Amino acid sequence: MTAVTEGPADAPTVGVLLREWRERAGLSQLELALRADSSARHISFIETGRTAPSREMVLKLAGTLDVPVRERNTLLLSAGFAPAFSATPLDDxxxxxxxxxxxxxxxxxxxxxxxxxxxxxxxxxxxxxxxxxxxxxxxxxxxxxxxxxxxxxxxxxxxxxxxxxxxxxxxxxxxxxxxxxxxxxxxxxxxxxxxxxxxxxxxxxxxxxxxxxxxxxxxxxxxxxxxxxxxxxxxxxxxxxxxxxxxxxxxxxxxxxxxxxxxxxxxxx
Incomplete structure (x- = not known):
């Protein structure tokens, strides 16, 4: 298993960040759940921290919300997972x-x-x-x-x-x-x-x-x-x-x- 360094203690949780992205998209928890093939209850539990989302769920919700690639890495880190996307220098x-x-x-x-x-x-x-x-x-x-x-x-x-x-x-x-x-x-x-x-x-x-x-x-x-x-x-x-x-x-x-x-x-x- 890949070890992930924890962020600052006051860094937003993955639930808080996902709620921010959902609200920016103008979606209710139910609307997001329907689009992500989940349930409003599960989305609510993730946003309030009662449920820890899997890596796959973080990426699925990020994709559904059209979160920029760089910020998808931030969501994964906030959930305790390694980033999914590299950041290759352009001259590489x-x-x-x-x-x-x-x-x-x-x-x-x-x-x-x-x-x-x-x-x-x-x-x-x-x-x-x-x-x-x-x-x-x-x-x-x-x-x-x-x-x-x-x-x-x-x-x-x-x-x-x-x-x-x-x-x-x-x-x-x-x-x-x-x-x-x-x-x-x-x-x-x-x-x-x-x-x-x-x-x-x-x-x-x-x-x-x-x-x-x-x-x-x-x-x-x-x-x-x-x-x-x-x-x-x-x-x-x-x-x-x-x-x-x-x-x-x-x-x-x-x-x-x-x-x-x-x-x-x-x-x-």
Missing amino acids: PALDQVRGALERMVAAYEPYPALVLDGCYTVVAANQGIAALLEGVAPHLLEPPVNAMRVNLHPEGMAPRIRNLAEWRGHLLDQMSRQLALHRSPALRALHDEVAAYPVPGSADPAPALAEEQRFALPLVIEHGGQTLSFLSTIATFNTPLDVTVSELAVETFLPADPATAKALHHSA
């Missing part, structure tokens, strides 16, 4: 195949911008199309490791050229806040607080009106080479990750939101 040879697939994926999007981010928005890979977004960004922000949130919101980054900065900034901060609700990450919290405190560059120009085809999603509207480019951002993640590092990787692509942007990118390629 074991992830060569993953890195190669990601690099091919972002390259396939050219001339449109695409990049790969880790759980704290560090840029892991990017294609040539990303240059359309980085015009005028201060060199110190592009020194590795590059952080996408800093590049977006720093006064010396993309921020002065983003035409709808107030809306885009709000979107990015909301995105980080949603992540913080799922991950107990001091590094992510520190990053959020840092970029939220950046001064917002003033602009004499009002935010441009959105074209009809852009009204269903917030675009990134940015100046580049004397033109106004408009992008819709999409994010893809691994559907069934078995490693913490892989689970937190995201491929972000910026697709033209209008024909003029698509034409400009193809002409500059």
Whole structure:
């Protein structure tokens, strides 16, 4: 049997943590029990500490509640079990195949911008199309490791050229806040607080009106080479990750939101 080191005495129990995840999902004990093929009584006993769940039950409930992979390990540790998912460094040879697939994926999007981010928005890979977004960004922000949130919101980054900065900034901060609700990450919290405190560059120009085809999603509207480019951002993640590092990787692509942007990118390629 694998020995597991006990956490701090004041650490939340597995029952308390599972109750928090259930409440975040907006489920009653009965609803969770039905989805997990259990009973409301058993769920209640787990949450109150009257019953110690098995390893299999912890993983089943975590899967039913769509708990992030890193936090599933936390649940297992709180229940006295060893973590189920490794956290392999991205530069480990074991992830060569993953890195190669990601690099091919972002390259396939050219001339449109695409990049790969880790759980704290560090840029892991990017294609040539990303240059359309980085015009005028201060060199110190592009020194590795590059952080996408800093590049977006720093006064010396993309921020002065983003035409709808107030809306885009709000979107990015909301995105980080949603992540913080799922991950107990001091590094992510520190990053959020840092970029939220950046001064917002003033602009004499009002935010441009959105074209009809852009009204269903917030675009990134940015100046580049004397033109106004408009992008819709999409994010893809691994559907069934078995490693913490892989689970937190995201491929972000910026697709033209209008024909003029698509034409400009193809002409500059």
